[in-house]
Amino acid sequence: MAVSTSNESTTAVVEGAAIRPFRIEVPQEELDELRRRLQATRWPERETVADQSQGVPLGMIQKLARYWMTDYDWRTVEAQLNALPQFITEIDGLNIHFIHVRSQHEDALPLIVNHGWPGSIIEQLKIIHRLTDPTAHGANAADAFHVVVPSMPGYGFSGKPATTGWGPERMGRAWDELMQRLGYTRYVAQGGDWGAFVVDQMGLQAPEGLLAIHTNMPATVPADVDKASLAGEPPPSGLSAEERRAYEQLLRTYEQVEYARMMASRPQTLYGIADSPVGLAAWLLDHNDADGQPAAAVVAALDRTTSDTGELTRDEVLDNITLYWLTNTGVSASRLYWEYKGGFFNAKGVSIPVAVTVFPGEQYQAPRSWAEQAYSNLIYFNEVDQGGHFAAWEQPELFAREIRAAFTSLREKGRLS
Amino acid sequence: MSTTVETATEIRTFDIEFPQEKIDDLRRRIAATRLPSKELVEDRSQGVQLATIQKLARYWTTEYDFSRVEAQLNALPQFTTEIDGVDIHFIHVRSQHEDALPLIMTHGWPGSVIELLETVGPLTDPTAHGGTRDDAFHLVLPSLPGYGFSSEPAELGWDAARTGRAWAELMRRLGYTRYVAQGGDVGALVTDLMGRQAVEGLVGYHLNLLTAVLAIGDHLPKESEEERAAAAAVATFREDGFGYFLEMATRPQTIGYALLDSPVALAAWMLDHDTDSYYKITRAFVDGEPVGNLTRDTIVDNITLYWLTGTAASAARSYWEDARALAAALASGQPPPAVTVPVGFTTFPGEIWASPRSWVEAVYPGLAYFNEVDKGGHFAAWEEPQLFSEEVRAAFKALR
Numbered sequence: 001m002a003v004s005t006s007n008e009s010t011t012a013v014v015e016g017a018a019i020r021p022f023r024i025e026v027p028q029e030e031l032d033e034l035r036r037r038l039q040a041t042r043w044p045e046r047e048t049v050a051d052q053s054q055g056v057p058l059g060m061i062q063k064l065a066r067y068w069m070t071d072y073d074w075r076t077v078e079a080q081l082n083a084l085p086q087f088i089t090e091i092d093g094l095n096i097h098f099i100h101v102r103s104q105h106e107d108a109l110p111l112i113v114n115h116g117w118p119g120s121i122i123e124q125l126k127i128i129h130r131l132t133d134p135t136a137h138g139a140n141a142a143d144a145f146h147v148v149v150p151s152m153p154g155y156g157f158s159g160k161p162a163t164t165g166w167g168p169e170r171m172g173r174a175w176d177e178l179m180q181r182l183g184y185t186r187y188v189a190q191g192g193d194w195g196a197f198v199v200d201q202m203g204l205q206a207p208e209g210l211l212a213i214h215t216n217m218p219a220t221v222p223a224d225v226d227k228a229s230l231a232g233e234p235p236p237s238g239l240s241a242e243e244r245r246a247y248e249q250l251l252r253t254y255e256q257v258e259y260a261r262m263m264a265s266r267p268q269t270l271y272g273i274a275d276s277p278v279g280l281a282a283w284l285l286d287h288n289d290a291d292g293q294p295a296a297a298v299v300a301a302l303d304r305t306t307s308d309t310g311e312l313t314r315d316e317v318l319d320n321i322t323l324y325w326l327t328n329t330g331v332s333a334s335r336l337y338w339e340y341k342g343g344f345f346n347a348k349g350v351s352i353p354v355a356v357t358v359f360p361g362e363q364y365q366a367p368r369s370w371a372e373q374a375y376s377n378l379i380y381f382n383e384v385d386q387g388g389h390f391a392a393w394e395q396p397e398l399f400a401r402e403i404r405a406a407f408t409s410l411r412e413k414g415r416l417s
Numbered sequence: 418m419s420t421t422v423e424t425a426t427e428i429r430t431f432d433i434e435f436p437q438e439k440i441d442d443l444r445r446r447i448a449a450t451r452l453p454s455k456e457l458v459e460d461r462s463q464g465v466q467l468a469t470i471q472k473l474a475r476y477w478t479t480e481y482d483f484s485r486v487e488a489q490l491n492a493l494p495q496f497t498t499e500i501d502g503v504d505i506h507f508i509h510v511r512s513q514h515e516d517a518l519p520l521i522m523t524h525g526w527p528g529s530v531i532e533l534l535e536t537v538g539p540l541t542d543p544t545a546h547g548g549t550r551d552d553a554f555h556l557v558l559p560s561l562p563g564y565g566f567s568s569e570p571a572e573l574g575w576d577a578a579r580t581g582r583a584w585a586e587l588m589r590r591l592g593y594t595r596y597v598a599q600g601g602d603v604g605a606l607v608t609d610l611m612g613r614q615a616v617e618g619l620v621g622y623h624l625n626l627l628t629a630v631l632a633i634g635d636h637l638p639k640e641s642e643e644e645r646a647a648a649a650a651v652a653t654f655r656e657d658g659f660g661y662f663l664e665m666a667t668r669p670q671t672i673g674y675a676l677l678d679s680p681v682a683l684a685a686w687m688l689d690h691d692t693d694s695y696y697k698i699t700r701a702f703v704d705g706e707p708v709g710n711l712t713r714d715t716i717v718d719n720i721t722l723y724w725l726t727g728t729a730a731s732a733a734r735s736y737w738e739d740a741r742a743l744a745a746a747l748a749s750g751q752p753p754p755a756v757t758v759p760v761g762f763t764t765f766p767g768e769i770w771a772s773p774r775s776w777v778e779a780v781y782p783g784l785a786y787f788n789e790v791d792k793g794g795h796f797a798a799w800e801e802p803q804l805f806s807e808e809v810r811a812a813f814k815a816l817r
Contacts, residue, residue: 040446044673044730048573054737055671164457258667262660267456268464269661269689272675272682274453279675279682286671331453338463 017181022086022097022157024078026326031074034277034325038069041278056282056294064285064302065278068318074326077319080125088157089181091174094166097157098150099124100182103132108144109407110184112175115149116193116217117333118284119390120156122320124149126310126396131403142411143404150178152194154332156323161332167339168194172201176209185209188407192216192391194336203350212353212379214406216391216399217362219345220370221250226346229254242367249290249364250345256288263337273330280330281321289361289389297361297388310396347374355380355406359395361388380406426590431495431506431566433487435725440483443680443724447478450681461695465685472702473688474681477717486718489534497566498590500583503575506530506566507559509591512541517553518813519593521584522798525602525626526665526732527687529565530558531719532799535710539806546803551817552810559587561603563731565722575735576742577606578614585616594618597813601625601797606739612756621785623761623812625797625805627772629780632743636779643773650770654691658769661689665733666740673730683729684720693767693794709793709800761786761812765801767794786812 043062047054084099099121102108111131115123127147129136134143151158153166153174175198179187188211191199196217203213221229224236225243229250239247262270272279289295301312324330342348345364354375358365360383368381382402387395452471456463493508508530511517520540524532536556538545543552560567562575562583584607588596596618600608605626612622630637630651639648664672675682688698698716701707723729746753760781764771766789778784788808793801 042678042727044670044677044727045569045571047670048571048734054734055668055673057670061674160454161457162454255667258660258663259671262664265657265660266464266689268453268466269685270464270675270682271450271453271470271685272672272679275451275681276675276678279678282671282674286668328451328453335457335463 017089019087019089019181022088023082024086024157026074026078030326034322035069037277038065041065041276043278052293056285060299060302061278061282061285064281064314064318067314068277068281068322072315072318072322074319074322076315077122077322081121084125084128089178091177091181092170094153094161094174095159096150096153096174096178098148098178099128100146100148101128101132102146103144105141105144108132108146109411110148110179110182110187111145111403112148112150112179112187112189113392114171114175114189114191114195114198115152115155116191116195117336118287118320118324119193119393120320120323121149121151122316122323123390123393127392127400127403130396130400134404137397137400139401139404143408145403146184148179148182150175152198152333152336154335155329156327160329161335164339167336167341168197168201169205171198172205173207175202176205176207179209186211188212188214188410190214190216190403193389197340200348200350203352203354204348206352210352211410212355212407213350214355214357214380214403216357216359216402217389218354218356218358218366218371218374219343219348220356220366220374221246221345222347222370222373225250226343240367240369242365243369246364246367246370252290253288253363256293259283259286260337263334264340265338267331267334267338270331270334273334274328277325280325283330284321284324285317287389288363290363290365291361291388295361295389297390297394312390312394316393350374351376353377353379353410356382357391357402357406358383359387359389359391360385361394362391363389379409426498428496428498428590431497433490433495433566435483435487439725443721444478447474447680450474450679452681461692461699465688465695466699469688469699469702470681470685473684473713473717476702476713477680477684477721481714481717481721483721485714486531486721490530493534493537495566498587500586500590501579502572503562503570503583504568505559505562505583505587507557507587508537509558510537510541510556512553512555514550514553517541517555518817519557519588519591519596520554520809520813521557521559521588521596521598523559523584523598523600523604523607524561524564525600525604526564526735527690527719527723528602528796528799529719529722530560531715531722532796533558535802536798536806536809539803540809543810546806548807548810554809555593557588557591557593559584561607561732561735563735564728565726569728569731574738576738577603577735578610578742580607581611581614582616584611585618588618595620597816598622599624599809602795603735603739609756612758612760613754615754615757619758621759621761621813621816623763623786623809625763625765625808626768626795627762627770627777627780630770630772630776632747633780637776638779641773641775644775647770647773647776654769658691661686662736665736667737669730669733669737673733676729676733677727680720680724683724686729687720687723691769691795693769694796694800697767697794697800710802711796711800715799756781756783759783759785759816763787763797763805763808763812764789765793765795765797766791768797769795785815
């Protein structure tokens, strides 16, 4: 008995470490069931304001729901995902789903890209080929990346943790294990939103193989400013105009995080995002950016049926919501907020090389002065003029250019050889 | 023109009738519920536990009798009347004792008139419930605008102060020129604002929640053990128990979609109120050991009322209105108007913050009645209707 158990567990470890190919095949009855629920939606009455100050407006969500249950086609994105090499591997007791696209350029730089909430791997689909195949996208072979895009634990096709403890710190360690398992001994990491928290934690952990991180939601706020902004107090004296603007943006953001407060305290109470498709859609849509809540960039996408330049479209917004629905991960994803007890935008003391891109629609526009203090080894800093909180999703071309530029100096130094 | 006005101020009798197809649809939806994975903890720290919700859903579809509460409500005299553009639903039970004291009592969130039903007997018919005829009240139990069978305001501005003015109009319309008021939770806010607006006819009021703590809590004393415990409870609530409050105060429409479309979402949202009542309700469903009148039936009655009237979003919106009003009041820098009528207060031990006498006196300097009782929580009238009624009698004794 003991021998058999021991054998079994050995086998299990081997199987766990194994990397298994993965394909998505959602049964038709699940898609039918989603349509049925959408058709049976019981709506509240209209909001009593003419703007978005009471939440996602009835007219907006009804229009989206109508398209979702009539013309939207999940099979399109399913085929798009299945055209990419996808895998599952068990790390730290949990199945991790990831996309892994190797560049044809063998000496490409390995890169792990971490999505956020209310996002998923869907956010990153448009940047993958721009990064793995730069010569087809106006860049050089020397800019190539081998790209790994994991689904965070509790998100998408990764497993749902059954025990507490899967915060960004543990995810960071899991991503290092994943990169090692893929044979990448030197790599870089990128993230926005929760992905930014994870790459900051990876920066603090500084595993041997991690050369640098790039973040599009940098944590740069000095301690005194952080304290004042969280308390809603006047800013410390001596801020430059740019810092003052960032401070005002932080105050605005902290008035738009009630969804985060709810998920950080009572994620399990959100039964409605498991049981009601429109309940889920409204909850996911109500994330802010600098220009609105719901995010102005996402609201604009709801009226964009196609885009030649890669801008966010209505279908992509629904791809992401539908992924949450079909995997029933609304609540398990919310638990990440409950797990994390650390600070938000405060400087955390990362000392490995860091690259930062500031997008204008982000929660706050990190001033260079703060970025230089927060990241003692800042290798790249750039402010761009388009894109927001969902930068990779909104402006994939610009985003890919930034990622290439961010890590150029690492390649030039020949640290990769 | 004049006909319209007369029609509007008319008081119409009201009976509840739950259409069978709505009940069938509700049952169907509960049975088809798609649940999330189980929480990762053994307590309520991640929210309403899966086992509690599963037990509640099961009870709701299999054992719960939808016609009982309908009959219970219809056994009471119910009316609607239009005030300030909103149809107000209310229960109005006159005592057999003609000189009884008129009392308007206001429920809160996530409550309704269901919370108050078991106080009707003790308050209107005291001699049958351990009191004397001098304890009798003529009782008015309105449904807040946007809640239950009152209609949903379609325009902005229905904050608690406006509701308070509507209650004064309601009492005037009922012919009560000298009356008292009572409230807990949102009802406490409405009642207090009736006092601060000095509405005509109000001669005193009783509260079982000190809502001022949310505005001026930082300025209340924290010296004695009791005061420190209350301050700690307020801090815990703000830190950990405030999620639902903030969501409704800022994004009522967003959460409304889930609450209108999913009965289980609605049930969970309503159960996730305060720690004390959550565990009491969980005991009723999971362990079959209800506390006081917080029974499975009355809990499901209240949730069913929200569901069948489709009022979760409009009720949540009252938080949005009150939060705006509070922010405006704080921004004005002006203290609220002083209260000129006697105020009574009862502290129930399970309340979110059990207010010490010193806090209540700081808010109401001329406090006319104060008592701390030994059982009951946030839903005091619901959980302990007899004890609660005795407190209301005692609080208003001096006004008779």
